[in-house]
Amino acid sequence: MDLLDEPDAASSFQQGLTPVVSFTDHVLPVTSLHVDLGGVKARIYTSSLDRTYKLRSLNSPQCLYSVSCPSYVNMCIADPMEQRLFMGCGNGHIYALDLNAAATSRRHVANASTGSSSAKVAPWGPEATLPNSFEGHESSDTTLHIHASGAFLMSGDESSALHVWDSISHQSLRNIKLPHLKTQHTVAIVLAA
Numbered sequence: 001m002d003l004l005d006e007p008d009a010a011s012s013f014q015q016g017l018t019p020v021v022s023f024t025d026h027v028l029p030v031t032s033l034h035v036d037l038g039g040v041k042a043r044i045y046t047s048s049l050d051r052t053y054k055l056r057s058l059n060s061p062q063c064l065y066s067v068s069c070p071s072y073v074n075m076c077i078a079d080p081m082e083q084r085l086f087m088g089c090g091n092g093h094i095y096a097l098d099l100n101a102a103a104t105s106r107r108h109v110a111n112a113s114t115g116s117s118s119a120k121v122a123p124w125g126p127e128a129t130l131p132n133s134f135e136g137h138e139s140s141d142t143t144l145h146i147h148a149s150g151a152f153l154m155s156g157d158e159s160s161a162l163h164v165w166d167s168i169s170h171q172s173l174r175n176i177k178l179p180h181l182k183t184q185h186t187v188a189i190v191l192a193a
Contacts (some may be wrong), residue, residue, distance in 0.1 A: 001151060001162070003060075009122070012093060012134050013154040013177060014097040015074055015079050017082065019047055020059075021058070021059065021060065021061050022061065023054075023056060023061065023063075024079065025044070025054065025112060025137070026048040026050055026052065027048070027050040027052065027061055028048050028049035028050040028072075029048065029049050029071070029160055030046050030047070030048050031047050031048055031049060031073060031074050031075070032045075032046070032047045032074065032075045032077075033045070033046050034046075034076055034077050034078060034080055035058070036078060036088055038058070038189060041057070041058065041059070042057075042058040043055055043056065043057060043058070043064070043082075044056045044057070044058055045076050045077075045078060045085060046076070047073035047074065047075065047076040047087060048073060049066055049071070049072045050071075050072070050088075051069050051071060051072050052066055052067065052068050052073065053064045053066070053067050053069065053073055053075060053076050053085070053087050053097075056127070059130050067097060069087055069130070070089070070093070070095075071089040071090040071091035071093070072085050072088055072089065072090040073090075074088050074089065074090060074140060074141050075087070075088040075141060075143060075144045075145075076088070077144045077146055078099070078144070078146075079146050079150040079167065079171060080148055080150050081150060082099060082147065083098070083099055083100055083150075084096050084097065084099060084150075085097040085099055086134075086146065086165070086167075088141030088142070088144045089138070089140075089141060090140045090141075090144070090153055091136070091138055092133055092137035092141060093133040093134065093137070093141075093155060094133060094134035094137075094141060094144070094153070094155055094165075095133045095134075096109065096133070096134070096170075098123075100134045112123075133170070134153070134163075134165055134170050134172075135154065135171045136175070137155065137161060137163065138157070138159060139157045139158040139161075139163070140157060140158050141155055141156070141157050142156055142157055142158055144157065145158075146167065149165075150167060151164040151166065151168070152164055152166065152167060152173070153166075153167040153168055155166065159177075159179070160177065160178055160179050161175065162175070162176040162177075162178070163175055163176075164176075
């Protein structure tokens, strides 16, 4: 049996299989999916052409967090410590989100709704979005990769330009233009070197 062949409807692979959890709250197509290393308690990060990023738990259909971006989101990836989320957008900008501040903001909203806090706080207030987006791409970001240390962010765009960024200061450290290669291959070459 070839696993790449189209499965038969009566096949044992198809009988009785139903998804454990299904996520259907993005309005337009999903552009990326990132799953953390949390095992059964893993978090799933999704981005979409509807300009939103959503955070979910693997074992629950409920959306934990949602944020809207100024442009459609092509890629999202969390740093190794899962403290920051990077979103590569169609306008060529990369936006960073502080996941710790977002969680704190979410707790304030929960407290306000139960009456234990008098202040009204938006679920994704300005304290969660890190200032100074990564700016330098002239076309839509198509790929993101974060170094294992979390110190460097690599991004590629539709015009095969690759940028290496300092993920803390948001400064571009190196720009590489390889028009004869696709960006996904460019990132693989830089990481292998």
